[in-house]
Amino acid sequence: MVNLTINGTTHAVDADPDMPLLWAIRDLLNLTGTKYGCGIAACGACTVHLDGQPVRSCQTPVSEASGKAVTTIEGVGGQVAEAVQAAWIKLDVPQCGYCQSGQIMSAIGLLAENRRPTDADIDAAMSGNLCRCATYQRIRGAVKEAAKTLGA
Amino acid sequence: MLAGHLPKLAPGSGAVSRRRFLIGAAAVGGGLAVGFRVAGAADSPVQAQAPFAHVEMNPFSAYLTITPEGLVVVHSAHLEMGQGSYHGLATLVAEELDADWSQMRADGAWGNTQAYGNLVWGGAIQGTGGSTAIASSFDRYRQAGAAARAMLIAAASSAWKVPKAEITVENGVLSHPSGRRAGFGDVIGAAAAVPIPTDVSLKDPKDWKLIGNPNLPRIDSREKSTGRERFTIDVKLPGMLTAVMIHPPLFGATLKSFDATQAKAVKGVVDVVSTPRGIAVVAENMWAAMKGREAVTAEWDDTKAEKRSTAELAASYRDLASRPGTVARDEGNVEAALSGAAKVLEATFEFPYLAHAALEPLNAVARRTEDGIIEVWGGHQIPDLYQATAAQVAETTPDKVRLHVMKTGGSFGRRAVPDADVIVEAVSVAKALGWRAPVKVQWTREDDMRAGRYRPMYVHALQAGLDAQGRLVAWRNRIVGQSIVTNTPFAGLVKNGIDVTSVEGAATIPYAIPNLRVELTTTENGVPVLWWRAVGSTHTAFAVEAFLDEVAEAAGKDPVAFRLELLSGHPRHAGVLRLAAEKAGWDRPPPEGRFRGVAVAESFSTFVAQIAEVSMEGGRPKVERVVCAVDCGVAVNPDMIRAQMEGGIGFGLGAIMKSQVTLDGGAVQESNFDGYDVLRIDEMPHVEVHVVQSTERPTGVGEPGVPPIGPAVANAVYAATRQRMRVLPFSRAQGV
């Protein structure tokens, strides 16, 4: 048994210590907003926050997440998250939408640390998140839009 | 995806009259369902799909349902894989219904070919592809909306005892000057009993409020921005098991034996079964299945397997391209014109295998219910075919199969697969388990990349002749590559030895050239191939537009002016080209350090021109800006058109710069996004999209943004480096 604190609730899950947090969240806790895209930390679809920092849950064993605060797309809240999600909706960023939970988790991570990201900052923070629909232009726009809301 | 030529399968089937229709309405769960049966569609003689036609297991299949709560649920004939088909069809219904946009919902429909058959393909099979959703459904979904509106008005008219003509509908509210008002949900009971209108008139385009509205919020942005959207990977059923597959290590290898003793000892592994498509490791969850898979040992018979490398295949293709092929188009006398030309140019272009690599790896869920119904959840891009295939695997009849059409995390053609691969696997595994549990088959990224179905490798050898005045007098294009339709239900697309999807964009070259020949050599090998976003035009447009640039230079002409001279018979090509040139400021030099290239291509009856602006960074091109002009007839959803052009440009750009699937000894070398490189945010150019105002019938936009970007960038790179990019991806070429 491993104790996982997800979105403020602690669950005892029956998982091997090496099970990636991704599959524990999705298959054992039934929170499916976090997606699987590659399993090797190359696509960002599985991004969650660990103590507020974006991490790839496919490469984070549950043993490492235990005792830390895990936040998934279902559990995000607060000023930054609201600004980011509102901007995503306003700019109609998603196409298929599959990558977008991960994109949003990375964007929240960026804006929590840096309220005035430059294009280069956005590229650096978001280049680990693939979007096969290539919604990148709108992602960039939505990050800036959210930054504007937060600065206002 | 499915080619735009499918009507050619069934000569005359395009004659399905849009005027003749019967309307069927039925109350479903207290809701009003309105459906049309397109008379004539049933008569379409599409021989290849005959076994799948006319399946009508769901008598309530229809275009929309209005719920007692007043929601209008549009049942989409076309899969939603990111391209916005649900949004588009909801727009059409809402427009004619005068619904409020906030009351609109959409889901995926299936099981009634007469209602949902793809009319661009002749109507005899339901499917999504070839950028046809709007073109196929522009009339029927508007008619459905208009019919429902008429029925709601009739119901209110008898309830209020006022003439129908005095009732108006606006933003989802029926009202009468007397002050009476009702929402749609208030009158559906009575509306369902209203005699079905036999004739409805559609709005004059000048009265459209939603069609053409650039500010209409996308119907599913909220779900997709909050993690609430559900895909097949998210399907959970009581007692469901998860399976991962072990596919043959080489294409064409078959299973000899396997040992699962150790795998079955892995915690969470439930069973290991063999299916016609490989071994399945079945477990309580994905991680257990993946761990179990590691512990399986298997022996394969590779006697019949494809064992060549892509380098060997490419060498044989180059050789074939030096010889004549089957003639796909022949005008004038190309050999004579070439030998009489003042200047002859030659170039050979090479295109790799490409994976679709949609972000949601392939998956499907299957179960048998207690009453013997086989249920299949998945990205059902060709539902009729999948229903029939699932029935076959389950050894039952199609009427015993129920599909659940899920939204998909992309597809780019991959979910429109004639052999229904992952659906066969899910049903096979559930069956092998004796139907004791629902089963989700989930491919890993590695499976998705290695198990095949690629954009075929192609080689194009071109020659062009210029006369002494620099006029283009001869053009010969020899194309070598696999057919994606041979041995599939779509084999009817091969005519006189020519698979039209291999030569589209090349045989249909729009330029006025007096002596012109396009030849095709269709190769056969063991690598499974498929349509990949924009199909033939992914390579033909590159070869044509990059080579034409070489020709323009040899003729000493400006590439835009040269094209325009040759496009006098093709006003829509010329229109987008002029628009893109104007918006990009083509008549002025590019900014310092920037280099420009242009390309124009039609695919699926949509016309797109793009001008790419690149800079060079450390010997590598960086695409800074793309100006895109698109003519897709009536612009139903202008912002979706922009989104699809942006996405098509990013998708195509990643492919031409970096993506390839290679084989060594027949084994696929790439397995994940580390080796199969795709576009990332730092490489995304700034894209400006300009939509041509048009009253032509609407055509699709899911694919046509892809073809021009490759050649536009290649031409820009040439402007920067004097190096012609003829081997894709660019990452393979020296110096870049």
Ligand code: FES
């Ligand atoms: S699934 Fe974790 S980065 Fe791709």
Ligand code: FES
């Ligand atoms: S929206 Fe489809 S992968 Fe990003």
